[in-house]
Every structure is written in C-alpha cells, then in structure tokens.
Amino acid sequence: xxxxxxxxxxxxxxxxxxxxxxxxxxxxxxxxxxxxxxxxxxxxxxxxxxxxxxxxxxxxxxxxxxxxxxxxxxxxxxxxxxxxxxxxxxxxxxxxxxxxxxxxxxxxxxxxxxxxxxxxxxxxxxxxxxxxxxxxxxxxxxxxxxxxxxxxxxxxxxxxxxxxxxxxxxxxxxxxxxxxxxxxxxxxxxxxxxxxxxxxxxxxxxxxxxxxxxxxxxxxxxxxxxxxxxxxxxxxxxxxxxxxxxxxxxxxxxxxxxxxxxxxxxx
Amino acid sequence: xxxxxxxxxxxxxxxxxxxxxxxxxxxxxxxxxxxxxxxxxxxxxxxxxxxxxxxxxxxxxxxxxxxxxxxxxxxxxxxxxxxxxxxxxxxxxxxxxxxxxxxxxxxxxxxxxxxxxxxxxxxxxx
Numbered sequence: 178x179x180x181x182x183x184x185x186x187x188x189x190x191x192x193x194x195x196x197x198x199x200x201x202x203x204x205x206x207x208x209x210x211x212x213x214x215x216x217x218x219x220x221x222x223x224x225x226x227x228x229x230x231x232x233x234x235x236x237x238x239x240x241x242x243x244x245x246x247x248x249x250x251x252x253x254x255x256x257x258x259x260x261x262x263x264x265x266x267x268x269x270x271x272x273x274x275x276x277x278x279x280x281x282x283x284x285x286x287x288x289x290x291x292x293x294x295x296x297x298x299x300x301x302x303x304x305x306x307x308x309x310x311x312x313x314x315x316x317x318x319x320x321x322x323x324x325x326x327x328x329x330x331x332x333x334x335x336x337x338x339x340x341x342x343x344x345x346x347x348x349x350x351x352x353x354x355x356x357x358x359x360x361x362x363x364x365x366x367x368x369x370x371x372x373x374x375x376x377x378x379x380x381x382x383x384x385x386x387x388x389x390x391x392x393x394x395x396x397x398x399x400x401x402x403x404x405x406x407x408x409x410x411x412x413x414x415x416x417x418x419x420x421x422x423x424x425x426x427x428x429x430x431x432x433x434x435x436x437x438x439x440x441x442x443x444x
Numbered sequence: 445x446x447x448x449x450x451x452x453x454x455x456x457x458x459x460x461x462x463x464x465x466x467x468x469x470x471x472x473x474x475x476x477x478x479x480x481x482x483x484x485x486x487x488x489x490x491x492x493x494x495x496x497x498x499x500x501x502x503x504x505x506x507x508x509x510x511x512x513x514x515x516x517x518x519x520x521x522x523x524x525x526x527x528x529x530x531x532x533x534x535x536x537x538x539x540x541x542x543x544x545x546x547x548x549x550x551x552x553x554x555x556x557x558x559x560x561x562x563x564x565x566x567x568x569x570x
Contacts, residue, residue: 235528239500242527246552247458253555254462254469280552 238287245283249276278402285406288343289413299441300336302366302373303328309345310364313353322353322360329366332373333441336418344414347407348377348434354400355381355432368440372420377434384426392424446473448493448566453483453509454525455501459551463496470559480509487516494565496549499526499535507535510546519545521565523558527551 256269306328317324334341352362356379363378384392391397393412398405415422419439426432450472454460460476467474475490477483480503486492495513499506510522522545524535535548547561 239527242551243456243459246527247456247462249552250459250462250466250555254466257469257555 234287234290238283241279241283245276245280249273252276274402278404281402281404282406285404285410289406289410296337296339297335298338299333300338300341302332302334302375302438303330305338305341306345306364306366306375309342309349313346313349317353317362320353320360321358322356322362324362324364327363327365329368329373332366332368334373334418334438335441336438340414340417344411344436345375345377347411348436351407352377352379352381352432355379355383357382369437372437372440375436375438377436378431380431383428383430383432385428389424389426447471447563448569449473449475449491450562451475451477451483451486451492451495453477453480453495453501453506454498455479456498459498463553466555466558467562470562472562480504480512483509484512484516487513487520492517492520493569494521494523494562496523496525499524499528499531507538514545519569521545521547521569523547523549523561523565525549525551525553
C-alpha cells in the first residue's frame with residue numbers, strides 16, 4: 178500500500194452469510210487501526226485509481242482466456258489426430274508450451290492487480306505455512322528435498338489469506354527450483370517487537386551479483402518457463418500488507434528470503 | 445453410435461466452435477446455442493444429455509441458465525465454464541449441494557480433462 182496517497186476505505190458490515198451493508202469513506206490510511214475492527218467486518222483498502230484499474234485488468238485477462246482456450250484447444254485436437262510417431266507433434270508441443278507462458282503471464286498480471294485489493298482478516302501464520310508445505314510435500318519428496326519448519330504458535334497477522342498463500346507458495350517453489358542434490362529448505366517465523374519475521378532458507382546454488390540486482394524487476398527471469406513476475410508479485414503482496422521483503426544470497430551456498438509483516442496486537 | 449447429445453452454450457464464436465468440434469471428435473453429438481434463449485428453445489425441442497454453459501452470457505448468467513434448464517429437464521448435468529476464478533469458487537461451493545448436476549471447468553479448458561468429465565457424467569447417467 179502506497180501511504181503517500183489517499184485511499185478509499187470500504188468497510189462492509191457482515192449482516193448474514195451473503196449480505197453486507199457497505200460504508201465507503203475517503204481517509205488517509207494512517208487513521209485506520211485494522212486490528213480493532215471486529216471479525217464481522219470485511220475491509221477493502223483501495224487507492225482511488227486502482228478501483229477502475231483492477232476491474233479493467235480483471236476483464237482484460239478474462240477476455241484473453243477466450244482466444245487462448247480456442248487456440249490451445251485446436252492445437253490439442255490436432256495433436257490427438259496425429260500418429261504417436263509423427264514428427265509434427267513437436268511443432269504442436271512447442272506452440273502449446275509458449276501458449277502456457279502467455280497464460281502464466283496473464284495470471285500473474287491479474288494477481289499483481291488483485292494484490293492491491295486486499296480482503297483483510299486475522300491470519301495465523303503457522304497455519305498458512307503448514308498448509309502450503311502439506312500441499313507441496315509429495316513433490317518435495319519426489320525431488321529428494323528435506324525441509325524443516327520452525328514456526329511460533331499464535332503468530333497472527335492482518336492479511337489476505339489468498340495473497341499470503343500465493344506469497345509463501347511462490348517463495349517455496351523458488352526454493353524448490355534452486356536446490357539440486359541433497360536439497361534442504363528451512364522456514365522459521367520469529368515474533369519481533371511489532372512485527373513477525375519469516376525466513377525462507379535454501380541450500381541451493383545461490384545467485385550472482387547481476388541476478389541479485391535484478392531479482393525484483395518485473396519480467397526478469399532465469400527460468401526457462403518463468404514469467405519473471407513471481408518475485409515482483411511477492412514484493413507487491415508484502416508491501417500491500419505493510420511489510421518488507423529482502424534477501425541474502427551467496428553463490429554456491431544458498432539463499433535466505435526475509436519477510437517482515439506487521440504483527441496483530443492481541444491486547 | 446454416438447455417446448450422447450451435448451448442448452454447448454457459448455457466445456464467443458471460436459470457443460463455441462472448438463467445443464462443438466472437440467465433442468464431435470470425442471464421439472458425442474453436439475448442439476450449439478449462442479444465447480440462453482436459443483439454448484432453452486433447443487432443450488425443449490431435442491433430447492439433451494448434458495450441457496456445457498459459459499458463465500458470461502447475454503440476457504442471463506450461466507448459473508441462472510442452468511436453473512432454467514433444470515426446470516425443463518431436472519436431471520441434465522451442467523458444466524459451467526469461465527475464466528474467472530472467483531466465479532469458480534462460487535460455483536464449486538454451490539455444486540457441493542448439487543452433486544452430479546453441476547461442475548465448474550476453468551478456462552482455458554483442457555480438452556483431455558473435459559473428455560474425462562464428459563465420459564464420467566455419461567457413465568453415471570446410464
């Protein structure tokens with residue numbers, strides 16, 4: 178969230194499962210103490226310009242999916258019509274791979290614009306991280322990757338569950354790609370004075386100076402199938418939660434990502 | 445011998461053509477409609493075993509059309525398709541209470557998965 182500009186604060190009072198009464202007022206974000214808002218409220222914090230931008234990108238990305246569906250579908254039908262040994266299958270395979278890249282880009286761009294529009298609620302960080310590791314456990318086992326989780330209980334942050342899932346899943350997938358043989362990933366969460374520190378450590382190949390300098394640059398990627406938007410999206414998500422993300426990486430030794438997020442004051 | 449009659453309701457020309465061609469390729473008899481009005485008229489005239497419906501349609505959304513289709517034929521399974529994930533979450537929640545009658549498929553559609561779902565739904569129906 179950019180604190181230099183006024184925001185539209187939308188507070189929706191939850192009346193029942195589906196209906197909300199909505200209050201919209203323009204304030205600077207400094208005066209909103211999110212942790213004092215009860216669980217029956219939904220809060221959306223939007224910069225004025227982002228409201229229409231968000232809808233625009235959402236519709237644009239939706240429209241892009243229709244032609245992708247048609248092209249991808251017809252390529253698949255062609256592939257299914259050809260004999261298993263037909264050399265032309267490679268042409269179709271390569272086209273499908275590139276279409277998947279366009280699809281990935283469309284998805285990531287939409288997520289970046291969605292990250293502006295947070296649906297804030299109290300989130301237990303341990304629960305979110307454990308769920309993500311459960312989800313990717315089989316894949317890590319397949320790739321012979323060991324991991325440890327050292328997570329503090331009762332560490333809560335105010336955040337958007339979906340966006341925090343995307344943030345931590347992206348960091349985990351990056352770590353999984355970075356480690357090779359005898360891969361090891363460690364995640365720690367530590368409560369600090371008014372924030373929580375989450376560390377994502379891997380013993381992968383690390384990064385050289387040039388890669389480090391470009392890491393959060395949009396569309397910069399070292400992966401063959403990457404969109405170059407993953408870490409840029411992570412940075413946007415963390416910043417929109419009022420936090421910071423930074424890293425330390427040494428070539429041949431590994432990388433640690435640090436994420437600091439504002440802590441929920443229980444008192 | 446065709447596996448069954450499938451109605452495609454989609455206002456986007458080439459997505460509709462793709463679904464019709466894919467259904468034919470997979471051994472089904474496809475019917476196509478551009479609008480909910482055309483779809484409802486087709487279901488009244490023909491025997492339809494399953495319907496693939498886009499969520500974003502003119503006149504009414506896909507979920508509303510599904511309900512209208514069930515008023516004519518209460519046992520017709522409906523596959524709702526959309527590129528919007530939020531719609532998917534809403535439909536998945538609803539489909540828990542409508543076991544077998546409603547399924548969400550996200551665009552871009554994977555035709556191999558679509559075939560798998562179609563064959564499964566037809567097996568259940570027979």
